[in-house]
Amino acid sequence: MSGHRSITETERAVQAKLSGFKLQREQMAAVANIHRAAAAVRQHLENSVLRPHELTWTGFVVLWVLWIWDDTETWSVAEEAGISKGTLTGVARTLESRGLVGRAPHPEDGRRVLLSLTPEGEELMENLFPAFNTEEAFVASRLSPEECLQLADGLRAVVAQLEEHGEQRRQELLAGAEPTPRRSGRRART
Structure with a gap:
C-alpha cells in the first residue's frame, strides 16, 4: 500500500512493528511528532504563503534571521537558520540575485562577510509576514x-x-x- 497515511495509521503501524522492543514510548512519540509536525507545517507554509513569492522554507528563514537581527555575519545566519555555511552560500546568492539580500565585508576583517536585507527584502518581509502568521494561526487552530x-x-x-x-x-x-x-x-x- 502506498500513498498518504494518517498519523493514526502510522502510530498503529509503529506500535505493531515495535511491540517486542523495550522502549521509552512516550519520548519516542514526542520526538516523532515533533518531526511530523515540523514537516507538515513546513510543507503547508511553503505551498501556501511562500511559493507565490518564489521562496523556499530555507530562503524564508534566512530572510527572517536578517529581518530580526539586521546585519549579521554569514556563520551566524547559517547557525540561526540551522543550515550549513555551504547551503547558506547558495541561498544567499539566490536572494541576492533577486535584490532581497546584500552582502558587505565586515568592517573589522575583510575576510568575514555580513549579510543584510535590502529595502526590497525589508518590504517583502513586512508584507509577507502577516500572511505567514495567519497560516501559523490556522495550523495551531485546534x-x-x-x-x-x-x-x-x-x-x-x-x-x-x-x-x-x-x-x-x-x-x-x-x-x-x-x-x-x-x-x-x-x-x-x-
Whole structure:
C-alpha cells in the first residue's frame, strides 16, 4: 500500500512493528511528532504563503534571521537558520540575485562577510509576514491559546536540553570522536 497515511495509521503501524522492543514510548512519540509536525507545517507554509513569492522554507528563514537581527555575519545566519555555511552560500546568492539580500565585508576583517536585507527584502518581509502568521494561526487552530503556550514551553525545553547537554551527549556516544562527514546517501564510486 502506498500513498498518504494518517498519523493514526502510522502510530498503529509503529506500535505493531515495535511491540517486542523495550522502549521509552512516550519520548519516542514526542520526538516523532515533533518531526511530523515540523514537516507538515513546513510543507503547508511553503505551498501556501511562500511559493507565490518564489521562496523556499530555507530562503524564508534566512530572510527572517536578517529581518530580526539586521546585519549579521554569514556563520551566524547559517547557525540561526540551522543550515550549513555551504547551503547558506547558495541561498544567499539566490536572494541576492533577486535584490532581497546584500552582502558587505565586515568592517573589522575583510575576510568575514555580513549579510543584510535590502529595502526590497525589508518590504517583502513586512508584507509577507502577516500572511505567514495567519497560516501559523490556522495550523495551531485546534489548540487553545493556553495549549499553544504549553506546547511552546515544551518545545523550548527540548531545545534547551540539546543546547545545554547535546554536545556532551554526542561526545559520550561517539567516545570523543568527531562525527563522520555527512553523505548524500550515494555509494562511493570505486
